[in-house]
Amino acid sequence: NAKVLKEVSYIEAMEMALFGAKYIHPRALEPLVTKKIPLRIKSTFNVKNPGTLVTATPQADAQKTVKCVSAIRHTALIDVRGGSMVGAPGTAATIFSTLAKAGVNIMMISQSPSESSISIIVKKIDLDKAVNALEMNLLGKIIKKVDVTVDVAIIALIGSGMRGIVGVASKVFAAVAKKRVNVVMIAQGSSELNLAFVVKDADCNTAVQALHDEFELAKIN
Structure with missing residues (x-):
C-alpha cells in the first residue's frame, strides 16, 4: 500500500x-x-x-509523525570487540579509517555504553574486504574479536513529526515484537528525524508491514 x-x-x-x-x-x-x-x-x-x-x-x-518506512537490504553486520577499546581515545577513528582505506563505506554504527564493542553495518558485497582489513590491521591489537552476521536489513522510519514526541520508539519496537521480529541493532540521531534499526533479512518485509500498519501510512495524505 x-x-x-x-x-x-x-x-x-x-x-x-x-x-x-x-x-x-x-x-x-x-x-x-x-x-x-x-x-x-x-x-x-x-x-x-x-x-x-x-x-x-x-x-x-x-506533518505526520512518521511519513515513511524504508528498508535497505543486502547488508551485513560486523561486531568488533576488545577490552583494549575501553576508554582508549581514537579507537573508533582507527577502525573507521582502516575500513575507509580498504574502500568500505560504513552505512550505520552503534557503540555499547561500555565502549567494549562497536557494531558496524556494511554492504554485503563489501563484507569480505572489511573483515580482512580489520583482521590484518587491528586484530590482536585494539581488537580481540570480529563477529559477522550476514543477511541483515536496515529499516528506517522517517518524519519530522517525530521530534519531541514521546513514545515513538516504544510503538516501533512493540509493533515488530508482536510479529516476533528480533531487533539486532538500533541507531537514532539527535535530530529525531529518523529511527533506524537492524533485523534479519528474512524478517524485513514482516517488520516493514507491521510499522506501515502501526503508523497508518495507508491513510497518509
Missing part, C-alpha cells in the same frame, strides 16, 4: 534518499536548501500526477 507523499521537507527528502529512495541524490538537494528553492518530483510514467513537493515548510497537514 505504498503511496505518493504530497509534501516533504528538504531534510526529510535527504533522509529518504539516504535510506534507499532512489529518486534523487542527497547532495543534489543542498543548493535548493541554501536558496530555499522548492522541488517537485514527478513520474515520467504518469505526468498528470502532481508527484511530491519538496520544500522548506510543508503544510501543517503534511
Whole structure:
C-alpha cells in the first residue's frame, strides 16, 4: 500500500534518499536548501500526477509523525570487540579509517555504553574486504574479536513529526515484537528525524508491514 507523499521537507527528502529512495541524490538537494528553492518530483510514467513537493515548510497537514518506512537490504553486520577499546581515545577513528582505506563505506554504527564493542553495518558485497582489513590491521591489537552476521536489513522510519514526541520508539519496537521480529541493532540521531534499526533479512518485509500498519501510512495524505 505504498503511496505518493504530497509534501516533504528538504531534510526529510535527504533522509529518504539516504535510506534507499532512489529518486534523487542527497547532495543534489543542498543548493535548493541554501536558496530555499522548492522541488517537485514527478513520474515520467504518469505526468498528470502532481508527484511530491519538496520544500522548506510543508503544510501543517503534511506533518505526520512518521511519513515513511524504508528498508535497505543486502547488508551485513560486523561486531568488533576488545577490552583494549575501553576508554582508549581514537579507537573508533582507527577502525573507521582502516575500513575507509580498504574502500568500505560504513552505512550505520552503534557503540555499547561500555565502549567494549562497536557494531558496524556494511554492504554485503563489501563484507569480505572489511573483515580482512580489520583482521590484518587491528586484530590482536585494539581488537580481540570480529563477529559477522550476514543477511541483515536496515529499516528506517522517517518524519519530522517525530521530534519531541514521546513514545515513538516504544510503538516501533512493540509493533515488530508482536510479529516476533528480533531487533539486532538500533541507531537514532539527535535530530529525531529518523529511527533506524537492524533485523534479519528474512524478517524485513514482516517488520516493514507491521510499522506501515502501526503508523497508518495507508491513510497518509
